Amino acid sequence: MNYDWIKTRAQFDDDDKAAVIDPLKGTEWTYKELNIRAENLANHLQDQGIGRGDVVGIFAPNDVSVIDLLFASFKIGAIYFPMNWRLKPTEIESVIKDSGVKKIFYANKHLSSLQGIADDYLYMDIDSPAYDALVNPEHHKPFKAADVNGDETAALMYTSGTTGVPKGVEFTYESFVSNAINAILTYKVNDEFTTIVSLPMFHVFGFNDLTVPLLMSGGSLVLHRYFEGVQLNDLMAKYKPNYLTLIPTMYYAMLVEPNFDVKNFENVDYLIQGGSAPLLGVQKKFASMGLNIINGYGLTEAPLSLVNTPDNSLKKPMSIGKPVMFVETRLFDEDFNETPVGEIGELAIKGKHVTPGYWNKPEATAKTFHDGYFLTGDLARIDEDGDIFIVDRKKELIITGGENVLPSEVEHVLASHPLVAQCVVVGYDSEKFGEDVAAAVLLTENDPDFKEKLDEHMTANLARYKVPKIYLKVTKMPLTATSKPDKLEIKKMINAKNTK
Known part of the structure; x- marks a missing residue:
């Protein structure tokens, strides 16, 4: 043809x-x-x-x-x-x-x-x-x-x-x-x-x-x-x-x-x-x-x-x-x-x-x-109307201490805080739990107490095992070649931060 x-x-x-x-x-x-x-x-x-x-x-x-x-x-x-x-x-x-x-x-x-x-x-x-x-x-x-x-x-x-x-x-x-x-x-x-x-x-x-x-x-x-x-x-x-x-x-x-x-x-x-x-x-x-x-x-x-x-x-x-x-x-x-x-x-x-x-x-x-x-x-x-909602990437599901954590759920709550302009949640290596929750955050303003404020917000809205243990402040979110958040790079950055 x-x-x-x-x-x-x-x-x-x-x-x-x-x-x-x-x-x-x-x-x-x-x-x-x-x-x-x-x-x-x-x-x-x-x-x-x-x-x-x-x-x-x-x-x-x-x-x-x-x-x-x-x-x-x-x-x-x-x-x-x-x-x-x-x-x-x-x-x-x-x-x-x-x-x-x-x-x-x-x-x-x-x-x-x-x-x-x-x-x-x-x-x-x-x-x-x-x-x-x-x-x-x-x-x-x-x-x-x-x-x-x-x-x-x-x-x-x-x-x-x-x-x-x-x-x-x-x-x-x-x-x-x-x-x-x-x-x-x-x-x-x-x-x-x-x-x-x-x-x-x-x-x-x-x-x-x-x-x-x-x-x-x-x-x-x-x-x-x-x-x-x-x-x-x-x-x-x-x-x-x-x-x-x-x-x-x-x-x-x-x-x-x-x-x-x-x-x-x-x-x-x-x-x-x-x-x-x-x-x-x-x-x-x-x-x-x-x-x-x-x-x-x-x-x-x-x-x-x-x-x-x-x-x-x-x-x-x-x-x-x-x-x-x-x-x-x-x-x-x-x-x-x-x-x-x-x-x-x-x-x-x-x-x-x-x-x-x-x-x-x-x-x-x-x-x-x-x-x-x-x-x-x-x-x-x-849902009951036949509309579909993406929840997360299967490979990006975080399993911490036997509990499943959907990064998208954590991101949704984190993004609702006024200090957060953009956020990406990933799992990082944890000796105690195998994997734990972390977040890279781009802030709307420079606040020296942002970690405490975000942690308080997350703890009030999510089960404790879903709350990020690490907040990595970034001035520019790492992106892949197709302008998506580079989760592999973010995970490397957080693992490096965790070992210090």
């Missing part, structure tokens, strides 16, 4: 309509130009020996070249591989080795992260005149797209390594396209829509769930090269998007900047957040302005899977809602029995958008599926 959908999109769209807008570079590209760029690049890659099933990587921020490579790869039948430029050198090295990548396009700003690690694979700077000349739509070398099977690997994305070593997640042509269709139907995206992509395009949230559905629908995509709150507020004022997808900390970063203006949201139908736990204070602030932030849920292995609704988010702001179209969910106990209403189980997902497995890891793949359902590792509960 031919999955060259950008060519079809180009045939049906106005020659003058901007498909991709890059405010930083001052460039705009129509759908017809996007297709020509991709065909020029596909011809070039093929001339360089890249063929069906070969992995081609890109190590760059949000740029039109990321889109060029996706479409060129689909035309060739090559495997598109957007690389996470926020990873640490050891992680980058393991990802390159595991992927079998043949060539890497890169942004010069991030070249230092690759030198000495990927020298044999470095190919071309995406910001160079050579790249611009290569894809320039003023000249066109047509390309006949390869016929591929829907179950062939189309793309490869690596997990963020939040709880361990990054793993390569495979997307088939069918799963990649199915996810885009699910998103289009869920958010009712059409060719009149405009959105801004501030999320990194190496991640499924910013790419599979936002960029690809928008382009498949024929809308206009505004590139935000690197997220920054002031800049995004300015882009909101200029482009007035129809919907926005961010992680909770990004909404917070916009809100606290002096150029935040609620009038910039006048065209917005959906404000979506995901990727980490909601910030209830931020949701309440937006709600007070008549703007409802809704929770979406997905992960690298199963992108957009559940979404709340604007109305329901007012009643149940912490819920991730219900499954989107063509997606099924279950909550399993340890024996794979479905858990009843109100009880906690592991969230499992089935759908054509779900990964077929991990690259070169058949054993890990087999452990992650049960009866066709992908086991997310997230603990959740379902």
